[in-house]
Amino acid sequence: MSVPLFPVMAPASPLAAPITVLMWVTFGLGLAVFLTVVASIFLFVRRYRHRGAEGEPPQVFGNAPEELIWMGAATLVLVFLFAFSVRVAAQSSPPTDAGTPEITVTARQWFWQASYPGGAVSANEIHIPTGRRVLLSLESGDVIHDFWAYRLGRKLDVIPGQHNRLWLQASVPGVYQGACAEYCGTQHAWMRFVVLAQTPAEYQAWLTRTARPAAAPTPDTQAGAQLYARLGCPVCHAMSQPNASGKVGPDLTHFGSRQLIAGGVLSNTPEHLTRWLNDPDQVKPGTRMPKYPLNATQVASLTRYLEGLK
Numbered sequence: 001m002s003v004p005l006f007p008v009m010a011p012a013s014p015l016a017a018p019i020t021v022l023m024w025v026t027f028g029l030g031l032a033v034f035l036t037v038v039a040s041i042f043l044f045v046r047r048y049r050h051r052g053a054e055g056e057p058p059q060v061f062g063n064a065p066e067e068l069i070w071m072g073a074a075t076l077v078l079v080f081l082f083a084f085s086v087r088v089a090a091q092s093s094p095p096t097d098a099g100t101p102e103i104t105v106t107a108r109q110w111f112w113q114a115s116y117p118g119g120a121v122s123a124n125e126i127h128i129p130t131g132r133r134v135l136l137s138l139e140s141g142d143v144i145h146d147f148w149a150y151r152l153g154r155k156l157d158v159i160p161g162q163h164n165r166l167w168l169q170a171s172v173p174g175v176y177q178g179a180c181a182e183y184c185g186t187q188h189a190w191m192r193f194v195v196l197a198q199t200p201a202e203y204q205a206w207l208t209r210t211a212r213p214a215a216a217p218t219p220d221t222q223a224g225a226q227l228y229a230r231l232g233c234p235v236c237h238a239m240s241q242p243n244a245s246g247k248v249g250p251d252l253t254h255f256g257s258r259q260l261i262a263g264g265v266l267s268n269t270p271e272h273l274t275r276w277l278n279d280p281d282q283v284k285p286g287t288r289m290p291k292y293p294l295n296a297t298q299v300a301s302l303t304r305y306l307e308g309l310k
Contacts, residue, residue, distance in 0.1 A: 012151040012176060013169045015133070018088045019154055025084065029077055092154045092167065101137035101165060103128070107145035107158045107180065109288070110187040111250050111263040120210035121238075123250030124193045124260045126178075129203040130170050138164045141247070146182030149195050155181050170197030175259075186286030192264025214239050214253045214309055224305025227298055236288075248288060256310040262287070273303050 011017040050056075104115045105126065114126045126149075128134045138147050138158045145158040147166060156166045170176065180191035198206060217225035228234075236248035258268050265284050266272035277299050280289035294302070 008150045010151055012171055012174070013153060014171065015092050015153040015167055015169050016151055018091050022084055022088045026081060029081065033077070099135065101135045103134060104137045104139060105147065105158075106139045106141055107147070107184075107191075108141040109143065109185050110180075110191040110284075112147075112180075112191070112193045113250055116207055116210070118207060118211040120207050121251040121253060122210065123258065124263055125196055125258060126168075126193060127196045127198060127203060127206055128168055128170060129200040130173050130197045131200070133167045133169045136166045136168055138166055143184050144182055145180045145184050145191070147178070148181040149176055149178035149193075151176050152178075152195060157182060168195065170195065173197050173199055173202075179264075187263065187284055190263050190265045190284060192260065194259060194264075196259075210254050210257075217305065218308065221301075221305040221308045224301035224303070227301055228305060231292055252306065252309060254309055256307045262289075268307075270303050270307055273306060274299055277302055 009020060009023075011020045102117065103126065106113045106115070112124055112126070114122045116122075116127075126136075136147075138156060139162075140158045140160045142160065144160070146155055147158055148155040149168065152168055152170055153166065156164050158164065174197055176195040176197065178193045178195055180188055182188075184191065233252075238247060238251040239253050256268075260266070261268050261273060262276055262280070262284050266276060276283055276289075277292075277294065279291055280287050281291060
């Protein structure tokens with residue numbers, strides 16, 4: 001799937017299309033007003049310039065008909081944009097009888113976590129079925145964030161203590177980029193996510209697969225699993241295993257299946273995970289992930305274990 005040069009201008013959802021049209025209409029009207037004003041300035045400077053006669057040129061102190069025309073034109077433009085904006089907002093807002101949200105998205109410094117019916121959980125990626133609207137409940141675990149999937153819909157603030165709702169819909173399968181659009185701290189710029197739009201069958205299969213418990217350690221990953229527990233990682237990272245109920249960091253139940261780590265700073269590869277485990281703060285300054293004094297063998301063991309969680 002090709003990625004457009006300016007994704008915000010390439011809607012891929014019937015919810016995002018009206019917003020894009022509104023943007024172009026607003027831009028076009030603003031440009032027309034700007035060009036009219038600039039052209040009028042040049043016209044009046046040339047036509048009514050002072051040609052060196054004695055004294056000042058004739059002074060004009062108002063023209064009521066012309067002023068009323070300009071004020072009326074400006075008012076019509078503003079009323080049109082207001083009415084258009086209200087209509088677009090109504091098209092992208094959930095109705096009062098929207099029912100129970102299907103996905104709960106929780107924003108934290110600095111990552112996104114999505115919880116689904118049946119117990120599936122993902123971090124920094126949101127899976128949705130194509131061809132229908134999915135209702136999201138947006139929550140914050142700390143400060144104000146803002147959810148924005150560029151090509152799929154409108155922005156919406158994520159506020160502590162509130163449960164804001166947002167419709168999300170994708171017309172065709174694909175990977176759609178998203179980000180936090182409200183400054184939320186040091187690593188605001190690296191609070192990214194992706195929306196993975198799948199066919200309904202693929203989405204249901206993913207839900208079923210991801211709702212399963214974490215994979216049991218194999219002989220090859222047993223050392224990493226023991227090190228993971230000994231370091232106290234379950235205190236911060238939830239996982240469908242005993243003593244793993246932390247909420248500080250992302251849920252790691254199926255970590256190895258994800259595309260991104262560290263809120264989108266790195267793609268999920270063994271090389272990038274090794275770099276992250278060696279010094280998280282160097283990769284993402286300000287992160288709450290501590291740096292442990294691990295040797296190369298320990299880092300390799302942790303990497304094998306985490307990448308095996310699929």
